[in-house]
Amino acid sequence: MPRPAEPPESGALEALYQEQILAHYRRPHNKGSLDEPDASATAANPLCGEAIAVTVRRDGERISEVAFAGQTCAISQASASMMTDLARGKTLPEIVALTGRLAELLRGDRAAAADPALGDLRALGGVARIPARIPCAVLPWRALTDALLQEVTDVA
Amino acid sequence: MSRRTDFPLLVRNPGMHYLDSAATAQKPRVVLDALRTFYETAYANPHRGSYALSMRATDAYHAARERIARFAGAVDSTGVIFTRGTTEAINLLATAWGRAAVGPGDEIVVTRLEHHSNFVPWQQLALAQGAAFRIAELTPDGDIDLDRLRRIVTPRTKVVAVAHVSNVLGAEIPLQEITAIARAVGARIVVDGAQGAPHIPVAFDERGIDAYAFSGHKLGGPMGIGVLVARREFLESMPPYQMGGGQIEFVNDDRTTWAPLPNKFEAGTPNVGDAVGLAAAVEYLDGIGMAEVARHARDLSAIAVRELRLVEGVRVFGPPITARCGVVSFTLDGVHPHDLATILDQDGVAIRAGHHCAQPLMRALQVPATARASFAIHNDASDVTALVAGVRKAQAIFGGVGTPAHAAAR
Ligand SMILES: Cc1ncc(COP(=O)(O)O)c(C=O)c1O
Numbered sequence: 001m002p003r004p005a006e007p008p009e010s011g012a013l014e015a016l017y018q019e020q021i022l023a024h025y026r027r028p029h030n031k032g033s034l035d036e037p038d039a040s041a042t043a044a045n046p047l048c049g050e051a052i053a054v055t056v057r058r059d060g061e062r063i064s065e066v067a068f069a070g071q072t073c074a075i076s077q078a079s080a081s082m083m084t085d086l087a088r089g090k091t092l093p094e095i096v097a098l099t100g101r102l103a104e105l106l107r108g109d110r111a112a113a114a115d116p117a118l119g120d121l122r123a124l125g126g127v128a129r130i131p132a133r134i135p136c137a138v139l140p141w142r143a144l145t146d147a148l149l150q151e152v153t154d155v156a
Numbered sequence: 157m158s159r160r161t162d163f164p165l166l167v168r169n170p171g172m173h174y175l176d177s178a179a180t181a182q183k184p185r186v187v188l189d190a191l192r193t194f195y196e197t198a199y200a201n202p203h204r205g206s207y208a209l210s211m212r213a214t215d216a217y218h219a220a221r222e223r224i225a226r227f228a229g230a231v232d233s234t235g236v237i238f239t240r241g242t243t244e245a246i247n248l249l250a251t252a253w254g255r256a257a258v259g260p261g262d263e264i265v266v267t268r269l270e271h272h273s274n275f276v277p278w279q280q281l282a283l284a285q286g287a288a289f290r291i292a293e294l295t296p297d298g299d300i301d302l303d304r305l306r307r308i309v310t311p312r313t314k315v316v317a318v319a320h321v322s323n324v325l326g327a328e329i330p331l332q333e334i335t336a337i338a339r340a341v342g343a344r345i346v347v348d349g350a351q352g353a354p355h356i357p358v359a360f361d362e363r364g365i366d367a368y369a370f371s372g373h374k375l376g377g378p379m380g381i382g383v384l385v386a387r388r389e390f391l392e393s394m395p396p397y398q399m400g401g402g403q404i405e406f407v408n409d410d411r412t413t414w415a416p417l418p419n420k421f422e423a424g425t426p427n428v429g430d431a432v433g434l435a436a437a438v439e440y441l442d443g444i445g446m447a448e449v450a451r452h453a454r455d456l457s458a459i460a461v462r463e464l465r466l467v468e469g470v471r472v473f474g475p476p477i478t479a480r481c482g483v484v485s486f487t488l489d490g491v492h493p494h495d496l497a498t499i500l501d502q503d504g505v506a507i508r509a510g511h512h513c514a515q516p517l518m519r520a521l522q523v524p525a526t527a528r529a530s531f532a533i534h535n536d537a538s539d540v541t542a543l544v545a546g547v548r549k550a551q552a553i554f555g556g557v558g559t560p561a562h563a564a565a566r
Contacts, residue, residue: 013498013499013502013553016498017495017499017553017554022554047510050510050511050525071492071524072492072494072524073493073494073495074491074492074554075494075495130498133494133498136494
């Protein structure tokens with residue numbers, strides 16, 4: 001006979017909703033949209049249809065400023081807020097590498113969880129225990145990568 | 157008496173509080189048994205084989221249609237067409253009837269509270285045919301504004317398409333009044349009964365409507381089977397939706413004639429097994445009595461609304477308690493519905509969070525998403541208690557009410 005569903009994992013919620021995540025959710029950094037951005041893109045979560053719109057200003061190859069908009073869950077808001085801080089001064093290849101590292105963190109990779117390159121993002125490590133929420137955490141990063149890969153599109 | 161024991165999945169998951177029946181209903185044992193019995197005793201391709209087993213499959217399919225016609229209050233079972241679900245039933249009408257009957261300058265009317273399944277097919281039909289697409293707005297209480305509806309329904313209106321019950325607000329719409337408004341101008345009236353059929357008798361013949369669509373899986377039947385109940389004259393007025401085996405009469409080199417109803421609309425090998433499963437599901441519901449099924453869900457949603465309103469920062473959407481068909485949509489200040497659903501899930505409480513495939517309504521409610529708990533015959537007061545406890549827990553985790561993110565959304 002198949003086993004009943006897994007009992008709730010103790011501590012998973014505490015790991016997910018750490019104070020740092022909630023702080024970013026309550027007071028997000030760089031929320032809104034930049035005037036006359038050099039690049040912009042929107043990424044939608046196919047599961048819920050919610051979207052994060054990112055606007056970017058560049059200084060040559062490097063990002064000088066990022067803002068995000070969208071009323072989404074705490075996980076994606078915190079990830080977006082942290083992203084706007086971390087992205088400053090980085091190039092597209094560096095953003096792609098960081099997004100890959102974040103994906104490893106979200107899958108529970110221990111080395112990623114200790115990687116200083118991820119900065120505050122390490123607080124998102126608890127998502128690994130609730131994999132249904134991984135798409136929320138990567139949503140803003142998809143938008144940022146798309147923006148950098150594209151010509152400037154109409155700003156929503 | 158708890159009917160939880162009728163549902164094997166819930167028996168196997170004692171800690172589970174399943175509050176997502178509006179998305180899909182859990183299956184009573186009798187449905188699973190009926191599926192198994194069909195596959196073990198009567199499985200063959202119906203209509204085709206000239207042997208006894210194929211006849212048994214044909215008979216099972218026929219009996220399922222008769223049983224479901226009875227459930228739907230349709231004397232003429234040839235107007236009961238099996239589809240994959242509500243979505244396919246509405247697409248059938250919007251495509252087969254719509255492309256033939258709607259032209260430039262005509263008008264199509266839907267309401268603000270439609271599920272995308274009863275919105276997008278009509279919107280796209282209007283765009284393709286050069287017709288006007290009109291949306292009947294709601295009153296501030298979330299009811300369909302009948303005065304405004306009367307103003308947008310005109311002699312050019314070809315169809316009024318409405319949900320019997322909103323999957324977000326849980327309200328039963330005033331179908332009788334809306335039918336009269338549509339009839340007065342000679343428009344077709346099409347009803348999306350995905351949320352209606354599980355709670356309100358379909359009573360097709362009594363309603364004077366042209367078509368009623370519902371999904372088997374929301375009634376406790378299998379996924380992949382649904383029903384379009386329609387007037388014979390309506391179905392005969394339109395060309396087939398899909399063409400192929402089983403739905404033809406004669407195929408000449410240069411033209412084809414169609415099989416009589418219902419076969420005309422059922423191209424390809426039919427989904428006999430799931431039709432049999434759905435027949436068992438409606439037998440189960442009729443055995444309890446639809447009045448009791450509805451009362452049970454309404455009582456539990458009333459308790460849930462009352463208890464949730466006691467939590468500071470909770471906002472409940474939708475109609476007064478008495479008009480609620482087992483659906484409670486709400487938000488909690490400072491906590492996004494997705495986070496709420498994750499927190500509830502940790503305690504075995506399954507609810508839906510999101511826009512519920514009703515983005516036009518979400519825009520009117522001015523929220524990006526809601527949390528939705530929905531109740532069925534197997535739920536009891538302990539499910540409500542677990543829901544409310546989880547909401548309070550989410551509030552504690554997020555540290556109180558009124559964060560800027562959500563204050564802005566109100
Ligand atoms: C009101 C309403 N209409 C249509 C549908 C679509 O039903 P289905 O996905 O079974 O075709 C649903 C279910 O999600 C619904 O709630």
